[in-house]
Amino acid sequence: MTERVGIGLDIGGTKVLGAVVSAQGEVLTECRVPSPTSTWAHLLAAIEASVTELRGSHPGVESVGIGAAGMVDLDGSIHYSPNVPAFRSTRVRADVEAAVGLPTTVDNDANVAAYAEVRFGxxxxxxxxxxxxxxxxxxxxxxxxxxxxxxxxxxxxxxxxxxxxxxxxxxxxxxxxxxxxxxxxxxxxxxxxxxxxxxxxxxxxxxxxxxxxxxxxxxxxxxxxxxxxxxxxxxxxxxxxxxxxxxxxxxxxxxxxxxxxxxxxxxxxxxxxxxxxxxxxxxxxxxxxxxxxxxxxxLGERAGVIGAAILALDHQRSVSAGSQ
Ligand SMILES: [Zn+2]
CATH class of the missing domain: 3.30.420.40 (ATPase, nucleotide binding domain)
Structure with a gap:
């Protein structure tokens, strides 16, 4: 059985840190691009580019998990973020899922970092x-x-x-x-x-x-x-x-x-x-x-990408278990 892998993205005020992460919490590949935070269209394009690059090295990724600074609701929309003007009542989960064609979850950056420390740190x-x-x-x-x-x-x-x-x-x-x-x-x-x-x-x-x-x-x-x-x-x-x-x-x-x-x-x-x-x-x-x-x-600065990726993988597992 091949190991499950997912993408984690940590979106901050200056950069998008992306990684392919295994279900065991190992970072397999990383990429880092500046985050154009002024408009959602530009930021979404940067997210899409990161996912495309990471998927190139690991075509089997199952899901995308995003951690971002801001008020993230239960549907993965970001209502407000002090450092990212692009996030104002933005449907982040729905738009990323439509753009990249992978199941996507979104949570607050501190929440995903905490999840990483509890699972692997x-x-x-x-x-x-x-x-x-x-x-x-x-x-x-x-x-x-x-x-x-x-x-x-x-x-x-x-x-x-x-x-x-x-x-x-x-x-x-x-x-x-x-x-x-x-x-x-x-x-x-x-x-x-x-x-x-x-x-x-x-x-x-x-x-x-x-x-x-x-x-x-x-x-x-x-x-x-x-x-x-x-x-x-x-x-x-x-x-x-x-x-x-x-x-x-x-x-x-x-x-x-x-x-x-x-x-x-x-x-x-x-x-x-x-x-x-x-x-x-x-x-x-x-x-x-x-x-x-x-x-x-x-886990340092990688806590965000690890936690985001693992939350998304865990969510996928519970969704597929629930549908059986
Ligand atoms: Zn206060």
Whole structure:
């Protein structure tokens, strides 16, 4: 029996990353093209070209799975995407399926990445897990009973957007004190510049050439790796902000593993240790329960294509099983 293979596409604001992926989660072939995000016609043409190229090397592909940043409904239409203007009430699944002639599924990029980590990555073997990406914002996928939590409309797991501090900073979505505004990678830089403004972060300020506005999260990491106590203090406070959101989510969803993705995991335990310590200090019944592990995500930038391809293959399998 030949191995089942499918195409996964990860559509971002700057590029379309495509891959042929086996049912075992191996990436067999990759292709990468710039994503023309201004109109759907141009983006659809780029998607079609990617699929044609990938199919050339693996004619037996069964399906196309797409992961894209944005609000993806249960029918695979994308209602809105902050970085891709082509996605405005766009019938992505139906149009791609018609253009390429393969069964197609579409889900949010964070959901497909979470599915990949649960099937083949940091949370492999878990039926209940969360994958949280601390980047420009906070993205997340929640796996419940082995399936991606999608909600009534497909818009569930917008994990960055719940309030953790009514007096906190404004969020990109317009609300106040959302977790994303306090614990994203962007928020780390904001916290660092505020600390330097108060005269509390001389180490990172020196690395930034003495200009407060030039301080980034990377400067904090670099100073902390050198042992600077003032940088470790900022990281501890940031870890507390990350943990407060994780505690709320873990109390609600009871994950076996929480995998963290984003630049900070490149520093190993530098950030994860304070996050774990604050988390265990606040999760309900910490002494009387199995403690969810907090681990780095392992699939990196390929999580999106792997998860998208596998979701589509799994969907095809359940459709064909249902028709027998
Ligand atoms: Zn928000």
């Amino acid at each position: 940091a949370a492999a073997g878990m039926t209940d897990a969360m994958v949280i990406t601390l980047g420009t914002g906070i993205g997340g996928g929640i796996i419940v009973g082995g399936a991606v939590l999608r909600g009534a409309n497909g818009f569930a797991a917008e994990v960055g957007h719940f309030q953790v501090d009514p007096n906190g900073p404004p969020c990109a979505c317009g609300e106040i004190g959302h977790w994303e505004a306090m614990a994203s990678g962007t928020a780390l830089g904001v916290m660092a510049r505020a600390a330097a403004e108060r005269g509390e972060l001389a180490s990172a300020l020196a690395l930034a050439g003495g200009a407060v506005e030039a301080i980034t999260g990377q400067h904090v990491s670099e100073a902390a790796r050198g042992g600077a106590a003032d940088a470790l203090t900022v990281i501890d406070a940031y870890g507390g902000n990350v943990a407060v959101g994780l505690v709320g989510l873990a109390n609600i969803f009871d994950p076996g593993v929480i995998a963290i993705a984003g630049g900070i995991v490149n520093d190993g335990d530098l950030y994860l240790e304070p996050i774990r310590r604050h988390f265990l200090g606040h999760i309900e019944g910490a002494s009387y329960r199995p403690r969810p592990e907090i681990v780095p995500a392992t």
